[in-house]
Amino acid sequence: MNLSLVVSNINKSYSRLPVLKDCTFSFDERGIYVLIGPNGSGKSTFFRICSLLEDPDRGVANYFAGDSAVKRDINLRRRISLVLPKIGVFNTTVFKNVAYGLKIRGLNNKEIRKRAEQALELVGLAHKKNINACALSSGEAQRLGVARAMAIEPEILFLDEPTASLDPHSTTIIEETIQKIKEEKKITIIMITHNVFQAQRLADTVLFMYEGMIVDFGAGKEVFKKPKDERTHRFITGKMVY
Amino acid sequence: MDSIIEGFRRAFLLIVHLDPELLKIIFLSIKVSGAALIISTALGLPVGTIIGLKKFPGRGFIISLLNSFMGLPPVVVGLFVYLILSRSGPLGFMSLLYSPSAMIIAQTILAFPIVAALSHSSIIKVDPLIKQASLTLGATHFQVSVTVINEARYGIMAAVIAALGRVMAEVGAILIVGGNIAGYTRVMTTTIALETDKGEFELAIALGIILLVISFLINIALYLIQKKGVLQTGQ
Numbered sequence: 001m002n003l004s005l006v007v008s009n010i011n012k013s014y015s016r017l018p019v020l021k022d023c024t025f026s027f028d029e030r031g032i033y034v035l036i037g038p039n040g041s042g043k044s045t046f047f048r049i050c051s052l053l054e055d056p057d058r059g060v061a062n063y064f065a066g067d068s069a070v071k072r073d074i075n076l077r078r079r080i081s082l083v084l085p086k087i088g089v090f091n092t093t094v095f096k097n098v099a100y101g102l103k104i105r106g107l108n109n110k111e112i113r114k115r116a117e118q119a120l121e122l123v124g125l126a127h128k129k130n131i132n133a134c135a136l137s138s139g140e141a142q143r144l145g146v147a148r149a150m151a152i153e154p155e156i157l158f159l160d161e162p163t164a165s166l167d168p169h170s171t172t173i174i175e176e177t178i179q180k181i182k183e184e185k186k187i188t189i190i191m192i193t194h195n196v197f198q199a200q201r202l203a204d205t206v207l208f209m210y211e212g213m214i215v216d217f218g219a220g221k222e223v224f225k226k227p228k229d230e231r232t233h234r235f236i237t238g239k240m241v242y
Numbered sequence: 243m244d245s246i247i248e249g250f251r252r253a254f255l256l257i258v259h260l261d262p263e264l265l266k267i268i269f270l271s272i273k274v275s276g277a278a279l280i281i282s283t284a285l286g287l288p289v290g291t292i293i294g295l296k297k298f299p300g301r302g303f304i305i306s307l308l309n310s311f312m313g314l315p316p317v318v319v320g321l322f323v324y325l326i327l328s329r330s331g332p333l334g335f336m337s338l339l340y341s342p343s344a345m346i347i348a349q350t351i352l353a354f355p356i357v358a359a360l361s362h363s364s365i366i367k368v369d370p371l372i373k374q375a376s377l378t379l380g381a382t383h384f385q386v387s388v389t390v391i392n393e394a395r396y397g398i399m400a401a402v403i404a405a406l407g408r409v410m411a412e413v414g415a416i417l418i419v420g421g422n423i424a425g426y427t428r429v430m431t432t433t434i435a436l437e438t439d440k441g442e443f444e445l446a447i448a449l450g451i452i453l454l455v456i457s458f459l460i461n462i463a464l465y466l467i468q469k470k471g472v473l474q475t476g477q
Contacts, residue, residue: 053378078380088371091393100389101379148379 003065003079003155004028004188005050010059012045019045020056021212027156028064031204032182032189034220036196038235042212043192044160050190051082051158078105081154085161087145094120094136095129097144101152119151123177139170146177150185157181159191163198171198178202196236200224208232249443256448264448271429274342274416275409278349283402286354287391290361290401294394295387305362311355316348320418323348327419340421345429348415353405360404364397365390396467403464410456 005027012020020042027033027050035043048054049061052072063070063079070076081101090097098116107115120126123143128136133144142162149157159178163171175198182189193199199206203220208229216229227233256264289308293301325331327339327347338344368390376389391398413431420427422436430449437446 051378074380074382077377081380082378084371084374084378086371088369088373088375090372090375090389100376104376104379104381104385148375152380 002030003063003070005061005063005156005190007046007050007061008059010046010049010056010061012042012049012054012056019212020049022059023209023212023214024059025207025214025217027188027190029205030182030186030188032178032191032202033205033207034199034203035190035192035207035209036194036199036235037209039194041209043209046209047158047160047190047192051080052077053082078152079154080156080158081149081152082158083142083145083149083160083162085164087141087148089133089136089141089144091134092132093130094125094133094144097133098129098147098151101148105152115151115153116147119147122150122180123147124173137170139166139173142166142170142174143177146174146181150181153185154187156188156190159189161192161194163193163195175202196238208235210235245443249447252444253447253451256444257451261448264445264452266425267428267430267433267449268452270342270427271410271431274345274429275349275406277346278353278409279402279406281346281350282353282357282405285350286357286401286405287361287398289354289358290398291365291387291391293358294362294365295390305359308355308359308362312359314352314355316352316412316414317418319348319351320415323351323415323419339419340423340427342420342427344419345416345427348419349409349412352412352415353409356405356408357401360401361394361398364394364401367397368393396470399467400464403460403467407457407460407464410453410460 007023007025007027010020010023011018023042023046035047037043045054049056052061063072063076070079090100095116098119099112102112102115117126117129120129123146125140125143125147128140133141136144146159146162162178163174166174178189178191179202181187191202193202200220203223206217206220206223207214208216208223208227208231210229210231216223216227216232218228223232224236227236233239293304293308323344324339326333327336327344328334329339338347372393373386373390376386381389411431413435416427416429417432417435420429420432422428422432428436430453434446434449434453437443437449
């Protein structure tokens with residue numbers, strides 16, 4: 001049963017400063033959801049709550065398998081995976097980094113090898129599987145992060161600025177990988193980006209966040225062609241001052 | 243000068259001929275220090291890990307205590323273990339005083355803070371992203387801890403080797419609680435002290451050379467482990 005995420009009236013404050021205000025959204029379609037918005041709009045906090053890294057002050061982020069709610073426990077955490085802007089690279093080979101998530105799930109060696117090699121193929125790092133992951137470039141490390149997340153075959157993949165601080169070539173490779181995952185794996189991908197052009201290239205659905213609220217959302221092409229909210233228009237045309 | 247040269251000549255003969263008394267002393271030293279190291283690692287590593295990974299009231303106090311105990315004077319440890327194990331002490335009924343067990347206890351007390359404090363120090367140096375990465379990949383809290391320990395492995399190995407260096411070179415505590423009984427509690431360091439007192443240098447010099455070689459090997463191992471850690475992490 002496909003996993004879906006329903007976020008209802010989420011509120012979150014840090015040091016009494018509200019960061020999220022009554023955010024509500026349903027991630028119930030396969031495809032790529034892209035969160036855009038200016039710095040400090042609450043994207044990362046929203047993302048962390050959706051991906052179970054944090055709890056909201058009020059409201060809920062519920063996962064469903066069909067119509068049934070899924071309990072928030074380790075089993076649910078193992079059905080989703082995340083790639084953060086800075087990935088923690090384990091001080092071992094590239095292969096063992098990718099195999100990590102499979103090993104902790106108790107998979108047998110044959111299955112671990114198969115899935116890890118597939119994931120490395122997916123991101124184009126199969127030829128580097130035996131080198132120490134600490135020796136990878138930042139672009140390769142980011143691809144390793146995607147491979148590690150994909151090896152565990154998540155039902156929802158979270159990507160927080162996966163191409164932040166990467167050169168254009170590495171960015172293209174990551175974007176191609178994301179497209180490939182979408183086409184081959186048919187999963188839900190929720191990602192944050194600051195790159196409006198990248199959002200245009202990748203998004204099936206765009207959510208525009210502003211001052212802790214989801215102020216605009218819709219099919220990627222529509223939002224970029226005819227934004228419903230004036231703030232979205234100013235942001236995507238680079239006229240928003242913040 | 244002649245007596246020193248003669249002492250060295252005889253010492254080399256003892257080593258070359260694998261003198262049985264010399265071997266017995268070396269083996270007892272390795273047995274006592276090895277046992278102390280295993281016990282102190284078994285106790286110190288979990289303590290270092292817990293204070294490295296968990297936050298709880300009194301944690302800072304424990305860290306300060308362990309750091310202070312790293313420099314415990316061996317004779318003070320020897321004195322306390324002696325008082326505890328002596329006939330009138332709380333554990334006197336176990337009749338452990340002047341036995342290898344008493345020496346192991348004293349050396350464990352000396353090595354434990356080194357293993358615990360240096361393990362803690364290695365664990366807190368592990369990049370917080372590692373913990374986050376293992377959580378995001380679906381690790382349980384126990385699996386996260388194991389991952390962090392694994393990342394700190396070179397530092398932990400260095401901690402164990404530093405503790406080994408401490409116990410192998412130790413003399414004050416084991417002299418007090420072991421009594422330096424020939425063939426029973428006489429180890430390398432205590433023999434060197436005794437033989438020097440007696441003015442019979444050949445055995446003392448032979449053991450001194452062996453102790454220096456062991457110390458050199460321990461430091462080479464420490465260097466190689468640290469070098470491997472630096473090469474792999476690039477830090």
